[in-house]
Amino acid sequence: MAQLIVALDFPRQEAALSLARELRGFVPWCKVGMELFTVGGPALIESLKHLHYNVFLDLKFYDIPHTVGQAVRAAASLGIDMLTLHCQGGERMCREAAEAASGMASGKPLLFGVTVLTSFMPGEMPGISAAPAEHALTLAHGAQTWGLDGVVCSGHEAGHIKAALPGLQCLCPGIRPAGSAAGDQRRIMTPARAVAQGADFLVVGRPILEAPSPVEAARRILAEMAAGRAL
Numbered sequence: 375m376a377q378l379i380v381a382l383d384f385p386r387q388e389a390a391l392s393l394a395r396e397l398r399g400f401v402p403w404c405k406v407g408m409e410l411f412t413v414g415g416p417a418l419i420e421s422l423k424h425l426h427y428n429v430f431l432d433l434k435f436y437d438i439p440h441t442v443g444q445a446v447r448a449a450a451s452l453g454i455d456m457l458t459l460h461c462q463g464g465e466r467m468c469r470e471a472a473e474a475a476s477g478m479a480s481g482k483p484l485l486f487g488v489t490v491l492t493s494f495m496p497g498e499m500p501g502i503s504a505a506p507a508e509h510a511l512t513l514a515h516g517a518q519t520w521g522l523d524g525v526v527c528s529g530h531e532a533g534h535i536k537a538a539l540p541g542l543q544c545l546c547p548g549i550r551p552a553g554s555a556a557g558d559q560r561r562i563m564t565p566a567r568a569v570a571q572g573a574d575f576l577v578v579g580r581p582i583l584e585a586p587s588p589v590e591a592a593r594r595i596l597a598e599m600a601a602g603r604a605l
């Protein structure tokens with residue numbers, strides 16, 4: 375069953391924790407990205423764990439294999455439950471990350487490989503002429519072979535990826551309920567449709583964060599996700 379992740383994309387940890395308190399109990403996961411981790415660090419992760427969240431650390435690692443392996447160990451030691459790295463980092467980087475995660479006595483976090491960012495339109499990826507869907511599938515094959523648990527992809531790619539690689543989990547950002555603004559996202563999809571395509575996790579930021587009532591917005595998205603299961 376697909377699960378909702380709220381992206382706590384805030385510049386200050388007080389705002390992030392305040393929303394996390396409002397949504398606790400019915401949104402099971404929260405995402406800490408570059409901006410929030412830069413200001414909040416490990417102490418913020420600890421606070422979110424105290425609120426009983428599953429924590430997704432979205433720092434999108436991309437570096438030489440040894441550096442990424444050490445970063446995965448450091449992140450896992452904070453007690454996070456999921457993290458991201460770029461599939462584009464290739465086989466040695468991904469394998470080193472998977473090995474580092476598996477060796478953690480404190481519990482293995484799920485590793486998700488970023489395929490093609492949902493803000494890219496066809497032709498915008500530097501040096502890559504393949505269409506986003508084709509390139510995402512190539513990288514997803516790599517992710518599965520190299521020991522990752524899943525991939526980050528747009529809802530438009532999730533269906534093809536799940537059909538080709540049923541054992542790989544799909545985490546989809548770029549989710550927009552009907553009537554909400556796209557912002558900088560390009561390859562967007564509604565929550566119901568993404569679930570119907572086989573998404574395992576939906577990441578939603580601005581449609582919840584900028585709503586007059588974030589609690590109501592999150593409840594509506596959960597209802598749309600439930601409807602998507604029947605499509």
Ligand code: C5P
Nearest residue numbers: 381407491492526547548577578579580
């Ligand atoms: O506000 P919005 O719903 O667009 O937020 C989406 C979140 O998912 C952001 O935190 C963004 O960094 C993240 N994300 C993404 N595309 C990816 C990976 C992560 O939009 N491929």
